[in-house]
Amino acid sequence: MRILFISSTRLGDAILSSGALAWALRRAPDVRVTVACGPVAAELFQPVPGVERVIPMRKGPWQAQWRALWLETIGVCWDLVVDLRGSAFAWTVRSRERRVFRTPSGEGHRVDQIRQGLRLDGDAEPRLWVGDADRRRALQVLGDGHDPILALAPTANWPPKAWAADRFVELVQALTGPDGALPDARVLVAGGPGERTLAQPVLDAVPEARRIDLVGTQPLMTLAACLERCRLVVANDSGLMHLAATVGAPTLGLFGPSDERHYAPRGPRAAWVRSDETSAALLSRSGEVNDAPAALMPGLPVARVIDAAEGLLAQTD
Numbered sequence: 282m283r284i285l286f287i288s289s290t291r292l293g294d295a296i297l298s299s300g301a302l303a304w305a306l307r308r309a310p311d312v313r314v315t316v317a318c319g320p321v322a323a324e325l326f327q328p329v330p331g332v333e334r335v336i337p338m339r340k341g342p343w344q345a346q347w348r349a350l351w352l353e354t355i356g357v358c359w360d361l362v363v364d365l366r367g368s369a370f371a372w373t374v375r376s377r378e379r380r381v382f383r384t385p386s387g388e389g390h391r392v393d394q395i396r397q398g399l400r401l402d403g404d405a406e407p408r409l410w411v412g413d414a415d416r417r418r419a420l421q422v423l424g425d426g427h428d429p430i431l432a433l434a435p436t437a438n439w440p441p442k443a444w445a446a447d448r449f450v451e452l453v454q455a456l457t458g459p460d461g462a463l464p465d466a467r468v469l470v471a472g473g474p475g476e477r478t479l480a481q482p483v484l485d486a487v488p489e490a491r492r493i494d495l496v497g498t499q500p501l502m503t504l505a506a507c508l509e510r511c512r513l514v515v516a517n518d519s520g521l522m523h524l525a526a527t528v529g530a531p532t533l534g535l536f537g538p539s540d541e542r543h544y545a546p547r548g549p550r551a552a553w554v555r556s557d558e559t560s561a562a563l564l565s566r567s568g569e570v571n572d573a574p575a576a577l578m579p580g581l582p583v584a585r586v587i588d589a590a591e592g593l594l595a596q597t598d
Contacts, residue, residue, distance in 0.1 A: 312331050517534075519533050
């Protein structure tokens with residue numbers, strides 16, 4: 282059985298669609314899947330059993346990425362095309378069945394929207410395929426000790442929705458200080474390539490002996506394996522937040538202009554906390570802030586995040 286699976290451009294959306302990929306892989310014992318996705322998300326799908334090819338879709342002028350994908354896939358008679366981007370592409374290639382997701386209105390979580398929109402039966406919860414090689418690399422990065430690690434993901438694809446760096450620093454001091462929930466814990470700071478500027482103030486505030494710098498320094502799935510071992514991950518609403526939650530790390534998501542009803546971290550060990558203003562109210566001011574970091578997150582106080590972090594630690598002890 283040959284399946285073409287067109288996933289999302291952004292990392293977080295690609296992770297939330299991974300349950301739909303798992304559903305597709307269950308369709309037949311001999312299933313072979315080709316995944317088309319954004320370049321950042323490509324590494325998510327490369328280790329998946331049953332995925333024979335990953336095609337990174339790089340944006341180009343005049344929708345060149347779609348023409349390139351058509352040239353790569355037109356020669357196959359597909360048994361199923363699954364399209365998470367809501368495009369008309371599924372009807373430009375030969376296929377016996379097509380399932381196309383178009384974002385509905387309403388308040389449901391994106392995972393539930395995908396399940397309903399693609400008419401999936403059974404489990405569609407996000408999952409990742411972390412390989413042994415990435416876990417071995419994580420062991421080299423973190424060591425083989427069992428001391429707790431506090432992980433932070435202080436970056437975001439849109440800087441105004443990132444919590445302020447100085448508030449992340451206050452959080453570290455509160456949680457890892459002598460009277461904190463994780464006294465003297467090591468602090469892992471995570472981010473992607475090109476995000477060091479946003480993460481640097483947090484890195485600079487962590488003593489070198491306790492600092493683990495994973496801002497663009499490791500492959501994505503090695504980073505996932507590192508987050509898997511953390512006692513707590515505190516993250517802006519971002520792809521790394523979903524990465525941490527999906528590998529099962531206790532994950533606290535920080536929300537402001539994005540809507541937690543759609544994008545809260547998913548899983549039994551995940552929680553979220555948001556700013557005072559609604560996402561709609563904050564988004565209405567987005568044109569006033571340009572790309573200023575943390576511009577839409579002043580309404581989320583440090584004390585609220587500390588309380589939520591301590592609560593999640595207690596629940597996952």
